[in-house]
Amino acid sequence: MNDQELIPHLFRTEYSKITSVLCKLFGIEYIETAEDIVSDTFLLAAETWGLKGLPQNPTAWLYTVAKNKAKDFLKHQHVFTNKVAVEVKRSEGFADELEIDLSNTNITNSQLQMMFAICHPAIPAESQIGLSLNILCGFGVDEIADAFLTNKDTIYKRLTRAKEKLRTENIKMELPLASEINSRLEAVLTTLYLLFSEGYYSTSKNTTLQKDLCIEAMRLTLMLVENEHTSTPQVNALLSLMCFHSSRFEARINTQGELIVYEEQDETLWNLELIEKGHFYLNNASKGHQISKYHLEAAIAYWHTHKTDTHEKWESILQLYNKLLQVEYSPIAALNRTYALSKANSKKEAIVEAEKLDLTYNHLYHLLLANLYQGINTEKVFSHLNTALMLAKTETEKANISKKISLLQAN
Amino acid sequence: MKEFLLIFRREDSNYAEQMSPEQIQAILKPWNDWIGGIAAQNKLVTAGNRLESDGKVVKPNNLITNGPFVEIKEVLGGYTIIRANSLEEATELSKGCPILQVGGSVEVRAIIPMNN
Numbered sequence: 001m002n003d004q005e006l007i008p009h010l011f012r013t014e015y016s017k018i019t020s021v022l023c024k025l026f027g028i029e030y031i032e033t034a035e036d037i038v039s040d041t042f043l044l045a046a047e048t049w050g051l052k053g054l055p056q057n058p059t060a061w062l063y064t065v066a067k068n069k070a071k072d073f074l075k076h077q078h079v080f081t082n083k084v085a086v087e088v089k090r091s092e093g094f095a096d097e098l099e100i101d102l103s104n105t106n107i108t109n110s111q112l113q114m115m116f117a118i119c120h121p122a123i124p125a126e127s128q129i130g131l132s133l134n135i136l137c138g139f140g141v142d143e144i145a146d147a148f149l150t151n152k153d154t155i156y157k158r159l160t161r162a163k164e165k166l167r168t169e170n171i172k173m174e175l176p177l178a179s180e181i182n183s184r185l186e187a188v189l190t191t192l193y194l195l196f197s198e199g200y201y202s203t204s205k206n207t208t209l210q211k212d213l214c215i216e217a218m219r220l221t222l223m224l225v226e227n228e229h230t231s232t233p234q235v236n237a238l239l240s241l242m243c244f245h246s247s248r249f250e251a252r253i254n255t256q257g258e259l260i261v262y263e264e265q266d267e268t269l270w271n272l273e274l275i276e277k278g279h280f281y282l283n284n285a286s287k288g289h290q291i292s293k294y295h296l297e298a299a300i301a302y303w304h305t306h307k308t309d310t311h312e313k314w315e316s317i318l319q320l321y322n323k324l325l326q327v328e329y330s331p332i333a334a335l336n337r338t339y340a341l342s343k344a345n346s347k348k349e350a351i352v353e354a355e356k357l358d359l360t361y362n363h364l365y366h367l368l369l370a371n372l373y374q375g376i377n378t379e380k381v382f383s384h385l386n387t388a389l390m391l392a393k394t395e396t397e398k399a400n401i402s403k404k405i406s407l408l409q410a411n
Numbered sequence: 412m413k414e415f416l417l418i419f420r421r422e423d424s425n426y427a428e429q430m431s432p433e434q435i436q437a438i439l440k441p442w443n444d445w446i447g448g449i450a451a452q453n454k455l456v457t458a459g460n461r462l463e464s465d466g467k468v469v470k471p472n473n474l475i476t477n478g479p480f481v482e483i484k485e486v487l488g489g490y491t492i493i494r495a496n497s498l499e500e501a502t503e504l505s506k507g508c509p510i511l512q513v514g515g516s517v518e519v520r521a522i523i524p525m526n527n
Contacts, residue, residue, distance in 0.1 A: 358453075
């Protein structure tokens with residue numbers, strides 16, 4: 001890694017750590033101050049390192065500077081007298097010896113607490129993902145806007161409002177009580193799941209960014225798995241699901257950054273180590289009695305790590321989708337279920353079932369029907385592909401459908 | 412959308428007792444596929460439950476019988492709750508029920524919410 005890449009890289013990894021630790025120390029109502037301190041630290045790093053060269057240990061340098069800036073802030077603010085000083089006096093220290101704890105343990109704990117603070121029920125769901133990306137993953141407004149295919153202003157306003165909410169709702173940086181952990185975890189898991197999906201199914205053309213989103217979601221989920229209070233079967237199931245999906249990273253995107261569909265992937269490119277890990281966490285997830293949607297989706301993803309079409313594979317996937325839809329309906333699950341039905345039972349049965357789905361506005365619905373009608377009714381294949389082309393939202397999708405149409409016309 | 416209770420009735424038989432897991436699976440599959448199909452249309456409220464054949468019926472004057480089964484041919488086998496725009500639509504959805512393949516019946520009844 002050269003010097004030019006080092007600062008953005010450190011920013012990504014260290015921004016969240018220092019911000020979380022400072023928020024824990026100051027109280028989350030000072031989140032913007034904490035962020036300012038960290039931003040100033042990076043600014044100073046860019047200036048100083050540019051002039052004097054890299055320090056021996058850049059991370060330690062950042063921590064020292066951030067600590068000093070934090071101490072200055074505390075000395076000059078009423079937060080010190082009102083909040084921290086009381087606690088500091090209770091322990092043995094004095095203001096000058098105030099220790100800002102940037103040990104690994106405290107960093108991890110602070111980040112975990114930050115996760116729960118961001119996914120507090122008082123914060124609107126749409127803001128939770130943006131806040132997570134911003135504060136927990138060190139993503140800038142530009143990157144978040146790119147990932148959500150929206151503009152910077154919208155994201156900026158959304159983040160500012162959400163941070164305001166953290167302040168006004170008096171949200172604490174703490175792990176929920178053992179009795180609340182399951183219900184509070186649900187919101188955290190939803191956010192991490194969406195974060196991962198945003199990366200995995202993103203229509204953004206920035207493939208590096210997509211992968212980063214997935215990696216960040218996995219890093220945060222792993223933190224939950226590694227903490228004894230939060231490592232529930234559901235959390236393990238979610239991590240298993242992410243491992244199985246991400247095992248196909250290298251196989252699903254070609255050198256031009258285009259998506260390669262599952263059927264056409266070179267399975268020798270699938271990452272066996274991640275598949276192994278998927279098995280491991282799925283095993284951990286099977287403790288307990290509850291079967292969550294993450295369990296079902298992880299099991300479906302498990303079957304997709306078997307490339308060969310067998311009856312057992314598709315029958316299992318069909319039954320898992322049957323159950324998943326009972327836990328939580330979603331259009332994509334309904335469509336995938338119908339595809340599995342065609343593989344496990346018959347195309348004819350699947351066509352009848354597909355036509356009962358009230359999803360005619362969805363281009364994926366028409367792509368499914370075009371697929372099912374292949375070899376049965378060519379006219380229908382083309383009419384559904386044309387409707388899909390009309391309904392598709394992004395250029396990439398439109399291009400893929402057009403390619404499909406011309407391929408079929410050539411045959 | 413209204414909710415509808417689907418009541419499954421079939422001829423009383425204890426055929427489930429000596430079946431192999433494969434045979435049970437073969438009977439369950441059409442049920443799972445049918446329920447899954449309703450769920451895929453986002454019209455399932457709850458898959459409901461199956462009922463054991465054994466039961467008691469309590470009547471006035473402390474009269475307890477081993478079920479009404481001696482008097483009528485069909486017994487209650489289970490229930491499911493679905494969501495539909497009309498009784499007609501709910502009836503249409505019931506046509507795929509596997510109980511019909513073994514001579515059973517589905518009774519479709521609109522649910523009146525208790526808080527209304």
